Amino acid sequence: MQAVPAWKAALLSLAILAVFLGAWELALKAGAAGGGAAIDPEYAALLGQAAQQGGRTPMPAPSQIAVRLWELLRDPFYVRGPNDQGIGIQVAWSLGRVLLGFLIAAVVAIPLGFVIGMSPLLNAALNPFIQVLRPVSPLAWMPLALFTIQDSSISAIFVIFICSIWPMLMNTAFGVANVRREWLNVARTLEAGTWRTAFRVILPAAAPTILTGMRISIGIAWLVIVAAEMLVGGTGIGYWVWNQWNNLSLADIVIAILMIGLVGLALDRLLGLVQRWVAWQE
Amino acid sequence: MKPYVSVEGIARRFPGLTVFQDVWFGIARGEFVCLVGHSGCGKTTILNILAGLDSPSDGGVVVDGQEITGPALDRAVVFQGHALMPWLTAEQNVGFALSCRKPGWGRARLREEARAVLAKVGLEHAADRKPAMLSGGMKQRVGIARALAVQPKMMLMDEPFSALDALTRGSLQEEVSRLTTEAGQTAFMITHDVDEAILLADRILLMTNGPEARIAEVLVNTLPRPRIRATLHHQPGYHGLRDHIMDFLVTRSRTLAGAPPEGYDPRDPPIVRLAE
Numbered sequence: 001m002q003a004v005p006a007w008k009a010a011l012l013s014l015a016i017l018a019v020f021l022g023a024w025e026l027a028l029k030a031g032a033a034g035g036g037a038a039i040d041p042e043y044a045a046l047l048g049q050a051a052q053q054g055g056r057t058p059m060p061a062p063s064q065i066a067v068r069l070w071e072l073l074r075d076p077f078y079v080r081g082p083n084d085q086g087i088g089i090q091v092a093w094s095l096g097r098v099l100l101g102f103l104i105a106a107v108v109a110i111p112l113g114f115v116i117g118m119s120p121l122l123n124a125a126l127n128p129f130i131q132v133l134r135p136v137s138p139l140a141w142m143p144l145a146l147f148t149i150q151d152s153s154i155s156a157i158f159v160i161f162i163c164s165i166w167p168m169l170m171n172t173a174f175g176v177a178n179v180r181r182e183w184l185n186v187a188r189t190l191e192a193g194t195w196r197t198a199f200r201v202i203l204p205a206a207a208p209t210i211l212t213g214m215r216i217s218i219g220i221a222w223l224v225i226v227a228a229e230m231l232v233g234g235t236g237i238g239y240w241v242w243n244q245w246n247n248l249s250l251a252d253i254v255i256a257i258l259m260i261g262l263v264g265l266a267l268d269r270l271l272g273l274v275q276r277w278v279a280w281q282e
Numbered sequence: 283m284k285p286y287v288s289v290e291g292i293a294r295r296f297p298g299l300t301v302f303q304d305v306w307f308g309i310a311r312g313e314f315v316c317l318v319g320h321s322g323c324g325k326t327t328i329l330n331i332l333a334g335l336d337s338p339s340d341g342g343v344v345v346d347g348q349e350i351t352g353p354a355l356d357r358a359v360v361f362q363g364h365a366l367m368p369w370l371t372a373e374q375n376v377g378f379a380l381s382c383r384k385p386g387w388g389r390a391r392l393r394e395e396a397r398a399v400l401a402k403v404g405l406e407h408a409a410d411r412k413p414a415m416l417s418g419g420m421k422q423r424v425g426i427a428r429a430l431a432v433q434p435k436m437m438l439m440d441e442p443f444s445a446l447d448a449l450t451r452g453s454l455q456e457e458v459s460r461l462t463t464e465a466g467q468t469a470f471m472i473t474h475d476v477d478e479a480i481l482l483a484d485r486i487l488l489m490t491n492g493p494e495a496r497i498a499e500v501l502v503n504t505l506p507r508p509r510i511r512a513t514l515h516h517q518p519g520y521h522g523l524r525d526h527i528m529d530f531l532v533t534r535s536r537t538l539a540g541a542p543p544e545g546y547d548p549r550d551p552p553i554v555r556l557a558e
Contacts, residue, residue, distance in 0.1 A: 182365040185335050188353040190382040190432065200378060204369045280369035281414040 021062040028061045060251035068251040069258075083243065085235070091259055093235040097153075097228075098221045098267075101160025105217065109165045110210060113172025114198070117206070123173060130169065138163030138224050142231055152232035159228045164217035171213025175206030207278035215271045222264045237263075284344065286311040286468060287332070287436065291341035291548070294327050301327065302495040303340065304548035307487055309436070312466040316479040318527060319489030320535055325472045326362075329440050332470060333359045346435070355383055358434035360442045364425040366413040372424045373409040376400060376431050383432040399431045400424070403457060419450035426458065437462070439471040443478065455481055456511050463507060476527045480520065481509055488530050491539040496548055498538045501526060502555045522556045 060068070076088025116123045138159045145155035179202050187197040229238025237256055244252035285308030293303035302324040309315050319325055330336035332343055334353035343350050345357070366375050376396040381387065387395070400409050403423040413421050422442055429437055439458075443451040459482055462469050473479050479486050486501040505517050514520055546552075 180365075182361055182363060183367055185333075185353075185359070186361070186365050186367075186428075188335060189333055189355075189357065189359045190379050191353065191355050192378075192382050196382065201367065204367070207369075278369075280412070282368050 025061045025063060028059055031058075060254065065251045065254050068249075069255050072252075072255060082234075087237075087240065087255070087259065090235060090237045090240040091263060094225050094229060094237040095263065097157050097236065098160055098218070098225050101157040102164045102218055102221050104157075105161045105165040105221075106168055106214065108161075109168035109213075109217075110172050113169045113210075113213075114176050114202075116169070117173040117176025118202075120177075123177065130166065134166040134170070138220075139227055139231070142228065146232075152234065156225070156228045156232050156236075160221045160225060163224045164221040167216035167220065168210070168213040171216070172206065172210045175209030175213075176202055178209075179205040204278070204280070208275060208280070211271060211275040211278055215268060215275065218267050218271055219264065222260070222267055226260060284347070285309055286313075286346060287470075288344040289328075289332070289341075290344065292328070292331055292338035292343065293340035294324050295339040300494050301492050302489075304496055305341070306549045306551075307497060307500070309468060309470060311468055313484050314462055314467075314469045314471070314482055315485050315487060316483035317470070317472045317487045317489060318474060318476070318479050318531070319495065320474070320491050320531065323489045323492040323495035325489065326440055329359075329438050329470065329472055332436075333357055333438050335359075355432050356435040358429035358432050358437050360422075360425050360429045360437065360439040362440045362442065362444065364413070364418075364421040366421055366424055366428075368413050371410050371412050372400060372405060372416065372420075372427075373397060375413070375424055376428050379428045379431045396431065399427045402430065402461065403427045417450075418446050419454060422446065422454060423457070426454075426461070430461065435468060437467055437469040439469065441472050441474070443475070444473075451475075451478075452511055458482065459509065459511075474531075476524055476531070477511075477514070479503075479527065480505065480523050481511055481514055486527065488527065488535070491535050495539070496542070497551045498530070498534065499552045499554050502553060504555065519556065526554070526556060 072087045076086040078084075078086040079089060116126055141159055141162050142155060145158045146152065149155050149158060183201050183205060184197070187201045192201065225236065226238035226241065229236035230242045233239050233242070237260060241253055241256045244250075244256065287309040289305060289307050292305050294301040295303070301322075305328065307315075317325055317328065327336055331338050332350075334350050334357065350357075366372075367378070370378060373393065373396045376399050377392040380392050380395055380399075384392075397406060397409055400406050403426055405420060405423050405427065408416060408420055413424070416424065422445075425442070442458075443454050446454065455478055461467065462482070469482075471479075471482060480503060483503050486503060488498050488501060489495050490498045501523070503523065505514075505519055505523070509517070515524075542548075
């Protein structure tokens, strides 16, 4: 592939966005002009305000979403009771859960993966468990977590933990097991000892692979938190999406999707930076 | 009295295959010994056994009166593919080796000493570069510096220059010749470059082809030191040595492979000293 100037790509991106939003806006305008007449007047009376919109909640236009986004972002951290909190607070709750679950998973998975990678016996012994548990949807753990932990918030963190542990565990074990033989031989001829070899040779050699696992994990964790919070409720961006669905505020849901995407991107980029930092090139 | 290093009847056997067996030789303190032979005769295995990275199926190696059981700082290895850690700079690669030898040294001391060793191989200016930013010859220089840094009693080199172009190889050979002669370094090197062996070695072990390879004879290098690579081929006796090794590699390594000649004693292979 040929390299293209960044500004060209950016310009095209903006153009695509403009066309997409413009088409969306126009399609809704055309739709609104056509419909809305065939409603039973009595039903309209029952529905009240909603009847003016033809009995349906209209899909919000990009311009309306932008207005709503401005409203939300002007005061993202307000708290007016348990069911009315700013979008910033909700994202912060989700981020907190994800980071906590992810960190606990990293603390467990990286040392364990290290040991598994160093010991072919443990690797073979634990492999069946990992293979069976890895493909399980993390949400399947939710009932068990709720039953044993009896706390919905901690259960959500547990679900994040259980979903982010596998990629980190497997990548760490793989990276450690595949450290170049010759580097290990160098360490051996230098009588480097177990700890020095582990920290000065194996860890840096496996670090890029470990970071890849961490990047996959945080991506999955951020995917799962939305679903988990829809289930456990209370706070968080997932709960907020569900709440706005119940309120039929579609604009808020579109905004939430945008937020989830941006935060996910930021998390990935953050780990990408760390990955660049530990990367080595032959 | 036993030589400093005594290789005693080592063999490498796989089920149904004996790569080499009954290999006996010694290396005196301060001596430079080269092992020459075709691929597949188990040269690298012999070096790895000397390094302690591998163990023989039979026999053993005694260094300084002690049978070796594993790798040790006393025996530094220069690996064929340099084996530098790509995440460390040249200086840190050498520093890592130093820190293994001198666990008590602080960062500043390690830095300083690592730079001093790099200066010995003419790489002070590249100390802060990572291996990816070094040429093949420079990488191998760092590999040599790393081995020298631990002040080993013996240097083991596994075809250290085989991946380099002829010019670079030449200057590195001279460098190694200078460094080992200066320090009276005991060294064992595997090579299949005939000139390299003649330039560096005091004695050249000639190995027959595998399987069941053995040391066919020991060629004494009678060329006086210091040897200069540029003028080596003008030295009297050079062509005799070269022809002898070439003949061995081309034909005798093969013809001698199967059956040892009458009166061959693996513990004391014939010593060849060419007449001047």
